[in-house]
Amino acid sequence: MxxxxxxxESHGEALITIVDSFPSGIELNEGDIDTELHRRQGGYGRSRRMKIEKDSAKVLSGTRGGKTTGSPITIIISNKDWKNWKEEEKITAPRPGHADLSGAIxxxxxxxxxxxxxASARETAARTAVGALAKTLLREFGISVLSHVxxxxxxxxxxxxxxxxxIIEAQKRALLSxxxxxxxxLMIAEIDKAAAKGxxxxxxxxxxxxxxxxxxxSYAHWDRRLDGRLSQAVMSIQAIKGVEIGLGFDAARxxxxxxxxxxxxxxHSFYRKTNNxxxxxxxxxxGEQIIIRAAMKPIPTLQTPLKTVDIITKKTVTATKERADVCAVPAASVVGEAVIAIEIARAMQDKFxxxxxxxxxxxxxxxxxYIREL
Ligand SMILES: Cc1cc2nc3c(=O)[nH]c(=O)nc-3n(C[C@H](O)[C@H](O)[C@H](O)COP(=O)(O)O)c2cc1C
Known part of the structure; x- marks a missing residue:
C-alpha cells in the first residue's frame, strides 16, 4: 500500500516527498500535480506569500516514459521564498494555538x-502532491474526490x-469554494472584518x-476501519479540530x-434513498458517496497578537507577529481532498x-x- x-521547512530550500508502493503503469505528469498545488494556494483571505510562491512539482524518480514503474516516486517542490529568507534574530514569544511552546520544550x-x-502548514504542499498522484490512480476506477466550503x-x-x-462552478470563482x-x-465580508481587526x-x-x-x-480490526483511517488523515491536517462522517454529530440527536x-x-444492485x-x-x-466534514480552527498567527510569555525572560509579551493567512479554509479543503484520496487509494490497493x-x-x-451475479 x-x-x-x-x-x-516552510522557508527551507524545498519540500520533498518519497512515495513508496505506488502501482506501476499509471500515467503521471507534473502538470496534474501543479494543478492541485495551485488550488491549495488559492482562496480569499490568504497571505501575501501565496503570490510569491507559485508551487511547481518536479518528479525525480519512479517514472519512465511518463508512466510509473512501481519504484519509489520522489517529488520536490522548491520554495521560491527561500531566496528572500534571511536568518533573523531568535523568536522567543510563542503564539497561542501554535506548536511553538510545546515544540520548543x-x-x-x-x-x-x-x-x-x-510545524507550519506549508508541509501540506507535499501532501497535496501525493494526493494528486492518488487522484490519478482513482480516476482509473471512476472515483473522484471533491470538496466545498x-x-x-x-x-x-x-x-x-x-x-x-x-462545486466545480464554485471552484471556478476561485474565492471560497x-x-x-x-x-x-457574506463570508468575504466576514474575512475582511476579521483582517481589519488583525x-x-x-x-x-x-x-x-x-x-x-x-x-x-474492514470491520475486522480497529485499524482497518475506513472511517477511522479517513478521520485520522483529515485530523492530521494542521488546524483541523473536528471530523464528521455522514450525519456526524447530528446523528446523536x-x-x-x-x-x-x-x-x-x-x-442487480443494492442501494439507499438516503445517505446519512x-x-x-x-x-x-x-457503495454510496463518502461524505466527510472537517472543522478548521481560526489561524493562530494574529496581526493583533494575543498575550504570551517570552521563553527566555518569562515576562508577559505579545505573541510573534508574522505574515499569515487570515483564513485558509478553502486551502485546507484541497489538502483534505488529497489526504482522503491517499487513504481511498490505499484501501483500493488493499482490496484489489x-x-x-x-x-x-x-x-x-x-x-x-461477482457483485452483479449475486
Ligand atoms: C492550508 C493551511 C494554511 C495555514 N496557514 C496558516 C498561517 O498562515 N499562519 C498560521 O499561524 N497558521 C496557519 N495554519 C494553521 C497552523 O499550521 C496550525 O494551526 C498550527 O500548525 C498548529 O497546529 P494545530 O492547529 O493542528 O494544533 C494553516 C493551516 C492550513 C491547513
Missing part, C-alpha cells in the same frame, strides 16, 4: 523558528442539494468521494429510524492488489462481476 513521508529549542518552520466563521452556506456541477454565492459574499477565522468544509465500490475497509439508511435492491451514514457502515464502504494498475483493474472488474 502507498506510504509516504515528507521533509522540508519537547525538542529543547531556544529559538521558536526551529519549531514553527516544520460549508461555513466561514458564523456564516453558513444554504444550498438545497450539493452537486458536482455546483462555496456553492452558495450569496453566503460566499484577527483570523476558521470554518467547516465537506469532502465528497464519488464512485467508490462497496467493500473498502436523532432517533434510529431517522438516521439509518433503508436498503433497496434494483437491477456518509457511505460507510461498520468501517466498510457501502497494489503492484500494477493492470492487476488492480483485473481484480476490480472480476469483483464487479
Amino acid at each position: 502507498i506510504r509516504y513521508l515528507t521533509a522540508g 519537547k525538542y529543547g529549542e531556544a529559538d521558536l523558528r526551529n519549531v514553527s518552520e516544520r 460549508i461555513s466561514i466563521g458564523g456564516v453558513r452556506a444554504r444550498a438545497a442539494k450539493v452537486t458536482p456541477e455546483k 462555496c456553492i452558495d454565492p450569496a453566503a460566499e459574499e 484577527d483570523s477565522l476558521g470554518g467547516v468544509f465537506e469532502i465528497i468521494v464519488r464512485g467508490v465500490p462497496i467493500g473498502l475497509g 436523532k432517533v434510529g429510524s431517522k438516521v439509518h439508511d433503508e436498503i433497496f435492491y434494483n437491477k 451514514a456518509g457511505g460507510i457502515e461498520g468501517g466498510v464502504t457501502n 492488489g497494489g503492484d500494477a494498475l493492470g492487476e488492480m483493474k483485473r481484480n476490480y472488474v472480476s469483483y464487479q462481476d
Whole structure:
C-alpha cells in the first residue's frame, strides 16, 4: 500500500516527498500535480506569500516514459521564498494555538523558528502532491474526490442539494469554494472584518468521494476501519479540530429510524434513498458517496497578537507577529481532498492488489462481476 513521508521547512530550500508502493503503469505528469498545488494556494483571505510562491512539482524518480514503474516516486517542490529568507534574530514569544511552546520544550529549542518552520502548514504542499498522484490512480476506477466550503466563521452556506456541477462552478470563482454565492459574499465580508481587526477565522468544509465500490475497509480490526483511517488523515491536517462522517454529530440527536439508511435492491444492485451514514457502515464502504466534514480552527498567527510569555525572560509579551493567512479554509479543503484520496487509494490497493494498475483493474472488474451475479 502507498506510504509516504515528507521533509522540508516552510522557508527551507524545498519540500520533498518519497512515495513508496505506488502501482506501476499509471500515467503521471507534473502538470496534474501543479494543478492541485495551485488550488491549495488559492482562496480569499490568504497571505501575501501565496503570490510569491507559485508551487511547481518536479518528479525525480519512479517514472519512465511518463508512466510509473512501481519504484519509489520522489517529488520536490522548491520554495521560491527561500531566496528572500534571511536568518533573523531568535523568536522567543510563542503564539497561542501554535506548536511553538510545546515544540520548543519537547525538542529543547531556544529559538521558536526551529519549531514553527516544520510545524507550519506549508508541509501540506507535499501532501497535496501525493494526493494528486492518488487522484490519478482513482480516476482509473471512476472515483473522484471533491470538496466545498460549508461555513466561514458564523456564516453558513444554504444550498438545497450539493452537486458536482455546483462545486466545480464554485471552484471556478476561485474565492471560497462555496456553492452558495450569496453566503460566499457574506463570508468575504466576514474575512475582511476579521483582517481589519488583525484577527483570523476558521470554518467547516465537506469532502465528497464519488464512485467508490462497496467493500473498502474492514470491520475486522480497529485499524482497518475506513472511517477511522479517513478521520485520522483529515485530523492530521494542521488546524483541523473536528471530523464528521455522514450525519456526524447530528446523528446523536436523532432517533434510529431517522438516521439509518433503508436498503433497496434494483437491477442487480443494492442501494439507499438516503445517505446519512456518509457511505460507510461498520468501517466498510457501502457503495454510496463518502461524505466527510472537517472543522478548521481560526489561524493562530494574529496581526493583533494575543498575550504570551517570552521563553527566555518569562515576562508577559505579545505573541510573534508574522505574515499569515487570515483564513485558509478553502486551502485546507484541497489538502483534505488529497489526504482522503491517499487513504481511498490505499484501501483500493488493499482490496484489489497494489503492484500494477493492470492487476488492480483485473481484480476490480472480476469483483464487479461477482457483485452483479449475486
Ligand atoms: C492550508 C493551511 C494554511 C495555514 N496557514 C496558516 C498561517 O498562515 N499562519 C498560521 O499561524 N497558521 C496557519 N495554519 C494553521 C497552523 O499550521 C496550525 O494551526 C498550527 O500548525 C498548529 O497546529 P494545530 O492547529 O493542528 O494544533 C494553516 C493551516 C492550513 C491547513
